[in-house]
């Protein structure tokens with residue numbers, strides 16, 4: 001058939017059942033993204049004969065004779081040169097973070113008339129964004145611009161644009177799957193995974209005969225093809241911090257969705273048909289879905305592994321446990337005037353980054369294994385592949401293109417290991433891209449947790465004892481189970497000055513989807529518990545919740561201790577919690593309460609949170625910076641860009657030290673070829689650790705340049721000042737390009753220690769409908785102690801996005817595990833992440849501090865805004881209704897049953 005795409009007549013022969021999205025991508029239009037293939041997210045939006053459509057829902061054959069515009073051709077639809085006005089508006093407002101939704105969002109927004117622009121909640125209901133919280137998108141569509149100018153020597157503290165912005169709004173930014181099957185990828189094969197229908201079973205036999213007979217199938221791989229080695233899918237600086245309980249392919253399956261076998265074929269359809277043709281003989285094993293039942297005597301043992309796997313208690317399915325205390329909690333409770341004890345439960349939620357997991361692997365011309373992956377940890381993934389397959393480091397390269405969202409979900413090796421095996425077995429390039437269903441049913445989630453909190457306090461609110469007991473469901477594999485448990489137990493109570501603290505915790509295997517790293521790394525669940533309990537304590541003692549926090553929070557010189565009395569490398573690099581409390585309290589004091597009418601009950605609530613700015617036990621980074629022949633710079637860093645803004649911040653950090661504009665710094669990142677090591681972009685370390693390495697490299701290079709210029713100009717190095725594209729000494733001016741032949745290059749390192757602390761305070765005003773239980777957020781205010789903010793607009797976006805994601809988790813997101821252990825709602829439609837209509841515009845206020853640990857005074861701020869949200873909402877709902885919700889999500893039907901009018 002013939003169709004016209006972006007003004008070009010193209011021939012295509014769609015396969016039976018093929019959708020327009022895949023056809024357009026096969027024609028090379030990679031700006032058309034896959035988010036769901038179900039019409040829910042809008043990442044694939046194109047114009048079909050001038051109308052925006054979700055191309056995943058349009059049968060390809062229907063496009064015959066049609067005119068199609070994708071993001072790549074949008075600019076050509078308006079007169080004149082340059083961008084379409086909506087592309088320009090998204091650039092001006094930086095209406096994106098990872099950018100994976102942006103093409104679809106721009107395509108829809110470009111068709112809106114003024115009336116539709118005034119009704120964005122309705123107009124954008126078909127386009128989802130997981131990163132921004134939609135505030136920057138609203139700014140773009142309204143034509144607001146808050147960019148600062150890029151000026152020599154003044155890069156830090158300015159709202160400069162992301163360097164990838166022009167590529168993102170034009171569909172030229174390349175993500176993992178945006179690669180044509182040419183060159184190294186010629187002959188690309190497709191990998192599909194046959195997944196277990198049983199929660200726990202032993203594979204007695206696999207018959208691949210019929211699968212291998214499917215036309216196009218090249219190979220079927222089973223546990224007999226996999227290395228007999230155990231590893232953890234979690235990625236951490238020290239791999240021995242995580243339990244080794246996973247095989248690439250195992251003969252035991254432990255959750256519905258676990259890998260059984262893989263088929264590698266010439267097309268996705270053939271690989272899927274191959275999977276369907278495999279015959280598996282299972283011996284069903286007893287399964288357990290509840291963590292408490294899994295620890296009980298007689299429960300089925302999920303991992304019968306050797307002691308070297310580091311599982312805490314194999315017979316009780318305990319992957320990790322924690323028992324620690326300071327002081328004496330019994331004495332503390334004896335000294336209390338009031339003791340309050342409650343349990344709080346947090347559900348399983350999904351990261352729901354719009355780009356699913358995926359990897360492409362091949363052999364390069366030297367025979368090296370190359371993996372192009374959507375990962376937050378290319379270096380740790382390379383090291384894990386080397387250990388798993390016995391390869392030296394220089395025989396494996398892992399790199400990430402732009403990553404379409406991560407939120408911790410891509411701190412996990414769940415595609416690269418199997419792609420590597422398939423490349424080594426077939427000798428051909430191989431691609432694996434998760435479907436949205438696999439993303440929900442077979443990747444990872446946040447850890448469901450039950451947290452019991454017991455607080456003792458004097459009548460004036462002074463805490464005398466804090467006790468906490470955590471039960472965390474790590475699912476079928478241990479991956480981040482221990483790390484999340486230890487971290488979750490820490491900062492939520494280290495926030496409070498109290499001599500007596502005690503924590504007991506267990507992370508427990510069940511035959512359910514594995515849990516993993518997720519924004520907040522355990523703190524969102526424990527913070528919900530502790531900050532809800534603090535609110536209850538404030539009510540019981542009739543003390544204002546802000547006053548109760550001020551009476552008890554740590555202040556500089558207080559020890560930063562939770563359950564572990566041993567010294568840590570955490571220090572007060574700066575302190576802005578007092579400002580954060582004031583900022584939120586004042587914002588509400590200055591605002592007239594909302595009045596949605598007599599059917600609504602209105603209340604306000606707040607919660608506080610603290611986070612260590614760097615993960616413990618090591619997080620290192622290296623940056624390289626080189627002066628180029630034209631007097632600009634090449635910066636290479638290991639950390640990945642997945643919407644966290646590191647590509648902008650690193651250039652600002654380097655430009656500040658080099659007295660130039662950020663635009664003069666070219667950046668390459670997230671490639672094991674470019675620098676020696678970077679632990680990874682998780683724990684908000686892209687700015688505070690990798691940024692520190694960049695700052696050191698830039699300072700060292702500036703010194704080199706001054707020294708080289710001084711010898712040319714015959715002055716002392718101290719007399720030389722870097723000024724844009726030149727070095728200035730008095731009246732003399734030497735162009736940087738003149739120094740380039742000297743090959744000036746500097747390397748910077750950061751060790752990730754010492755660590756500082758950052759703070760967040762969230763306030764909400766909510767209205768609850770008296771009869772339906774519907775919850776509306778009338779006002780959302782977030783104060784953040786991010787140190788000296790390097791890019792205010794970008795940091796504000798991180799906060800708004802974190803709050804938005806946490807609102808979804810607090811109010812309605814929930815992965816439903818049915819009675820077979822399967823995820824019952826593995827789609828955006830069944831799961832529901834916040835759309836434009838669901839979210840308030842969060843007002844973001846920054847404390848004014850300078851951190852002596854972080855680069856240019858900055859602190860981490862990507863994951864921590866998430867943490868206080870659930871408690872602040874629960875506290876506001878309680879203020880409005882008198883109902884204390886102790887279980888997330890706070891759905892309307894759950895609240896409805898508890899409302900006073902319904903009792």
Ligand code: FES
Nearest residue numbers: 097099101129131
């Ligand atoms: Fe919208 Fe990432 S920027 S999904």
